[in-house]
Amino acid sequence: MMKGSPQEIYQFSSHFDHQFLNELYGDDMRSAEEVFHSALIQIDQEVSEAEKLFREKNFTEVRKIFHRIKPLFGYVGLMEVQDNIQQFEDNCIHFRDIGSLELAFENVKTIVWEASVKISEEKGKLSDYNKQRA
Amino acid sequence: MKYSSVIVEDLQTAADFLRKFCERSGLVEVQAHFLNAEDALNYLSENLVDLIFLDVEMPGATGFDLMDRLVYTPQVILTTSKTEYAYDAFQYNVTDYLKKPFTYQRFLEALQKVQVKKEEEDSSSERDHIFIKSDGKLIRLKNDDILFIESMGDYVKFVTAEKKYITHNTIKNLETKVDPLRFMKVHRSYIVNLSRIDDIQENSLYIKGTMIPISKAHKARVMQKLNIV
Numbered sequence: 001m002m003k004g005s006p007q008e009i010y011q012f013s014s015h016f017d018h019q020f021l022n023e024l025y026g027d028d029m030r031s032a033e034e035v036f037h038s039a040l041i042q043i044d045q046e047v048s049e050a051e052k053l054f055r056e057k058n059f060t061e062v063r064k065i066f067h068r069i070k071p072l073f074g075y076v077g078l079m080e081v082q083d084n085i086q087q088f089e090d091n092c093i094h095f096r097d098i099g100s101l102e103l104a105f106e107n108v109k110t111i112v113w114e115a116s117v118k119i120s121e122e123k124g125k126l127s128d129y130n131k132q133r134a
Numbered sequence: 135m136k137y138s139s140v141i142v143e144d145l146q147t148a149a150d151f152l153r154k155f156c157e158r159s160g161l162v163e164v165q166a167h168f169l170n171a172e173d174a175l176n177y178l179s180e181n182l183v184d185l186i187f188l189d190v191e192m193p194g195a196t197g198f199d200l201m202d203r204l205v206y207t208p209q210v211i212l213t214t215s216k217t218e219y220a221y222d223a224f225q226y227n228v229t230d231y232l233k234k235p236f237t238y239q240r241f242l243e244a245l246q247k248v249q250v251k252k253e254e255e256d257s258s259s260e261r262d263h264i265f266i267k268s269d270g271k272l273i274r275l276k277n278d279d280i281l282f283i284e285s286m287g288d289y290v291k292f293v294t295a296e297k298k299y300i301t302h303n304t305i306k307n308l309e310t311k312v313d314p315l316r317f318m319k320v321h322r323s324y325i326v327n328l329s330r331i332d333d334i335q336e337n338s339l340y341i342k343g344t345m346i347p348i349s350k351a352h353k354a355r356v357m358q359k360l361n362i363v
Contacts, residue, residue: 020235020237023237023238023239024235024237031154038146038147039147042146042147067191068144068145068191069145070215071145071147071148071215071234071235072145072147074234074235075147075148075151082215086216
């Protein structure tokens with residue numbers, strides 16, 4: 001099949017739950033690109049806000065922010081990140097000491113950062129794919 | 135007929151998906167989207183909807199707080215990313231519980247549950263009241279208390295023994311909303327509560343001293359409905 005021909009089906013990278021994404025977006029890769037794009041922006045903004053709130057020790061609001069952005073990782077097919085965030089949410093409620101929560105916070109930020117890299121790369125792939133079809 | 139609905143959801147992406155799914159189904163009309171429960175409550179205190187897509191955790195009040203404060207009971211589909219709310223959802227008798235993110239197929243399954251519940255409610259004897267919007271608020275009127283409904287152009291007047299309520303609506307629209315076993319259109323300008331008719335003379339009927347015309351087109355059906363021995 002020729003590259004860029006209308007019949008070519010987009011293949012999500014292996015990090016992503018492509019079965020779920022195919023169900024969610026069908027062949028509407030423009031919507032997928034938009035969602036990947038907006039997810040990246042929102043995740044970046046919300047994690048910055050969470051860092052500020054964490055420094056203020058406002059752990060209730062930190063948890064709420066992660067709760068809000070959790071489904072975004074589902075909409076981009078990174079289901080396991082949702083589980084990691086849920087774990088962090090639980091930590092925010094049941095933490096033993098600040099040190100352990102700080103560790104959990106750094107850990108979840110790393111997971112989110114790594115996920116953002118994958119989302120960004122996939123968004124680039126989606127953008128190229130959509131440009132070929134424009 | 136489409137279900138009227140609102141989306142109460144603080145994640146824009148989730149709300150966008152819901153709106154798309156509603157449009158794609160052709161079964162649900164989204165009247166508004168709110169990012170928090172308070173704004174939704176303000177809207178719902180003045181507007182009736184069939185269905186609410188409701189997130190649980192939002193800034194300020196929760197989705198459960200919203201359900202506690204609603205003056206009427208539309209169907210609710212909870213949309214949340216936390217499975218722990220399932221028990222509470224059951225306690226609140228919500229129609230379905232969707233864990234975000236969900237597919238269009240799962241959304242359709244939820245709509246089927248809405249349809250089943252609606253059919254159950256419609257055939258239930260518990261449907262003994264209606265809500266009307268009057269003086270900027272929603273007022274519950276028991277079917278038993280309504281004597282008749284009279285057209286006033288773009289408005290209608292609900293007449294009870296105690297009071298009259300004027301609301302923006304039409305007889306044509308109300309004809310499909312009131313309990314058909316209890317109410318009947320007898321004239322293009324009147325719907326009457328059949329159980330409150332005192333007497334009938336020629337082409338008029340009387341309820342608490344008020345004369346209400348019966349049109350030729352409706353008279354045969356009115357006589358059929360009444361328990362004439």
